[in-house]
Amino acid sequence: MTRLMAAMMILALAAAPALAQERRCGWLQNPGPANWYLEDRDGQWVLWTQGRAMPPGMLPVTGMTGQDWVRPLGNYGYGCACLTIVADPATGIVTRIDEARQWPIARCEADRALPAPR
Secondary structure, three states: OHHHHHHHHHHHHHHOOOOOEEEEEEEEEEEEOOEEEEEEOOEEEEEEOOOOOOOOOOHHHHHHHOOOOEEEEOOEEEEEEEEEEEEOOOOOEEEEEEEEEEEOHHHHHHOOOOOOOO
16 A cells, blocks of 8 residues: 555656746736736746735845835836746746845846836
8 A cells, every 4th residue: 555655646746847946037016915926028927916825035025125116006016126936837826936136127128028017
């Protein structure tokens, strides 16, 4: 029975999508309370949304609103950042943030591969 369980676990792990650490750079967006996204040339990465637990490493990201931050929505807005993340490629949901660095807004504005911030 133990061998059967071990074999089933190995098969389940082999079938699961691999979550790899990636460096993603683009528009860091906070359109409302507890809603954070990163939009890069490949699409949108969901960092944190209301009702979902804050992923490990998110706290430094929430501190990036002090300078070089555009606030078209009162307290909410967007900036430019580069994050090292672990995300589910099928859903775009980030499960961990290993590094977060804010960039000047001009850097994202100059990148023609990035969509305009929303």
